[in-house]
Amino acid sequence: MKRILLLLLAIGVLAACKSKKKTGRGDEPMTFEDFQTLFTPGTLPYKLTPDTLQLKLADSLALDTAAMHFLPDTLGKGDFGKREQVDYFPLQRIPGSVVNYMAVRGDGRSQSVGYLCFFDKKGKYLSRIRVASTGSADGTTASLLIDNKNVIKISSEKKLDGNRSALKEDFYMVDAKGTTTLIMTNSNGPANAGQIFNPIDTLPRKQKFSGDYTAGDMSIVSIRDGEDNKTFQFFITFSKDNGACKGEISGKGHYLAGNRGEYKDKESSCGIAFQFSAGRVNIREIGGCGAYRGIKCFFEGGFVKKAEKKKKK
Missing domain, CATH: 2.40.128 (Lipocalin)
Known part of the structure; x- marks a missing residue:
């Protein structure tokens, strides 16, 4: 009887091991393919707004140490304190014409920041750009729009007195090396040809x-x-x-x-x-x-x- 129970237990363990999927949690090695599955697939045009950053996400969805190996250690540098606890969440992955995009959200004590990460077509990380935010000290919010032509628009809005606000729009292009180039800036501030x-x-x-x-x-x-x-x-x-x-x-x-x-x-x-x-x-x-x-x-x-x-x- 004991042999039968041990045999059934062994079969159950083997079955559990075979059915266990890599989700980015635990000590199992993670491949880039595993990492990609953590992001929701999407297509252009893509938009990331402050409202999206304010949505409550379950802690269990945050990227763990294994998943963060595919992103730079300096992802949130300059946005959060050195000792501040920051949780990073995978948002969407979008194929682009020159590079592929992955949107990542970082949540700190008082603000949330959206990053657009650039990967080459083989899955190599190239660079990132800060594209969206909410909860900044001066009340400025930022949002992202990537259009069908892969033009990246980052809109920053700062509330002024009364019902007035200052809006700035920066337009970027990105090359195959992940280098972003500012191609135009619009602002509703004082206009000048420059x-x-x-x-x-x-x-x-x-x-x-x-x-x-x-x-x-x-x-x-x-x-x-x-x-x-x-x-x-x-x-x-x-x-x-x-x-x-x-x-x-x-x-x-x-x-x-x-x-x-x-x-x-x-x-x-x-x-x-x-x-x-x-x-x-x-x-x-x-x-x-x-x-x-x-x-x-x-x-x-x-x-x-x-x-x-x-x-x-």
Whole structure:
């Protein structure tokens, strides 16, 4: 009888060992594939807001020591005290065009912070960027949006007196090495032309209609030379109603007959028509471009060409 009981016990132990899954808890070695399963799979566009950071999460969902081996020891450096207890939670993993993204949440005593971690296509950690937060001492909150073109937008909002708030939007691109580059900053603070970063500014402008066309300090249509005389590169950004309505888009357009140009987005129905004349360009939407602007404003209107500064000999 004892032999039968021992045999049944041994079978039960073996069955339990075979069915035991690696979840990131315990002393079992964890592979990167195991680590990935801790994150909810997602797709672009992806958004991470302060409201998401304020949701209560069970302690059992926090990443343990084994899982943290796939992330840097300095993940929360500068955001939390050296001796502060910080729990890190896996949020989502999203495949990108150049790198893959993993969103991680860090919870301290008084604030929660969201990090966007970059991994190469083989699963190697590259770098991270702080993208969302709530509970900061000065009342500033931050949120993240990655659009379908892998443009990373980090919006920071600080409450001022009364019902006023200061909003700042930083736009980044990331390369295959995990290096982020700031391509533009928008702010509803005092406007000046220096706040516009033109990502195509250094491209050649030898074609007839190449140049910068402006309508106020915070709105520009920038045209640069294309691969041939039938194409052009463009960058459009605008801010209306004291920053309440903004838009931005870039791409490659084609010249048509009669001093006209046209752009059609391959990933959406968005299209923009360009009408060039002496020292001016008029633009209008010929498709829905809501993914690139506010709801109540459009890519439209007239812009005057800026005179180029003469180079000193």
